[in-house]
Amino acid sequence: MRAAFAKEITELTKRNEDLILLSGDIGNRMFDEFKNISPNRFYNCGIAEGSMMSVAAGLALSGLRPIVYTITPFTTLRCLEQIKIGAAYHDVPIIIVGTGSGLSYAELGATHHSLDDISIIRSIPNIKVLAPCDSNELVVFINEALNNNSPTYIRIGKKGEPIITKGIKTLGIGKANILLEGTKNLIIGIGPIISEALEACDYEKNKFNTCVASMGSIKPLDTKFLKKMSERNFEKWIILEEHSKIGGLSSAILEWKNDNQINTPKIIRLGVEDKFIHKLGKQNYIRKELGLDSSTIKKLLY
Numbered sequence: 001m002r003a004a005f006a007k008e009i010t011e012l013t014k015r016n017e018d019l020i021l022l023s024g025d026i027g028n029r030m031f032d033e034f035k036n037i038s039p040n041r042f043y044n045c046g047i048a049e050g051s052m053m054s055v056a057a058g059l060a061l062s063g064l065r066p067i068v069y070t071i072t073p074f075t076t077l078r079c080l081e082q083i084k085i086g087a088a089y090h091d092v093p094i095i096i097v098g099t100g101s102g103l104s105y106a107e108l109g110a111t112h113h114s115l116d117d118i119s120i121i122r123s124i125p126n127i128k129v130l131a132p133c134d135s136n137e138l139v140v141f142i143n144e145a146l147n148n149n150s151p152t153y154i155r156i157g158k159k160g161e162p163i164i165t166k167g168i169k170t171l172g173i174g175k176a177n178i179l180l181e182g183t184k185n186l187i188i189g190i191g192p193i194i195s196e197a198l199e200a201c202d203y204e205k206n207k208f209n210t211c212v213a214s215m216g217s218i219k220p221l222d223t224k225f226l227k228k229m230s231e232r233n234f235e236k237w238i239i240l241e242e243h244s245k246i247g248g249l250s251s252a253i254l255e256w257k258n259d260n261q262i263n264t265p266k267i268i269r270l271g272v273e274d275k276f277i278h279k280l281g282k283q284n285y286i287r288k289e290l291g292l293d294s295s296t297i298k299k300l301l302y
Helices: 002-015 029-037 049-061 072-089 117-121 135-146 194-200 223-230 249-259 283-290 294-301
Strands: 019-023 042-044 065-071 095-099 128-130 152-155 177-180 185-189 210-214 217-219 236-244 266-272
Touching (some): 002 019, 002 135, 019 049, 072 117, 135 152, 177 194, 185 194, 185 294, 210 223, 217 249, 236 294, 266 294
Parallel strands (some): 128 152
């Protein structure tokens, strides 16, 4: 996804003279083409993320369109006050991109895990919170965010994520999309981890007769889609996210359900428990250890 991000903003800088890219000491070679085209609109701000976000706020208040990019924990928690006051309070059009979200950097330990970013950022007013499931959805989100005058946070994966929205023409901020149709169970997910659900369902055959959907957007939440799903006769809902169970997608859906007195079948939340992860290993290994992999999901569909 990060390669798709670099490619898209490079194309966008050709058409948008007000687009500015700020990087937190990451992806320098990845942005070589961007720098060749727009050498004066790329700023490597180093490992000073708070300052980077304040610079972005100043640029946005001056009428420019800054995009801030670095590893997820460092573009969210490390500069949280600057996001809250500089970006959200002033309601300026900054796009904040966190790469390597969830457990993408699982082998580097808790400092590089981002399992709380959705919970924290979505509690701040004025800011949209997005989690594209693949590069197609990411590209649509970036383009729509550039045409929006409020701050937007986009959490993306790292590299090698499969394209799972092929042929879907209704992608967009605040729009959920069905990736696989079925009538027995419903899996709702965000981010690249949805590929685990599709694998569990045996995508080509869908022998479990399961409907798999990508929310894509946590804030705003596609409540019209959720209402439609609540009117279908599913046996259970499974909410899948590479994030803490506290404050993420499942929390947002349960809040909506409670506030609107919506009846749904049993809801199973597949997310990370309220604890630090001390094991080290690749993303797939940690997903399996935490019960967020396709084999775990498959057991819930029988």
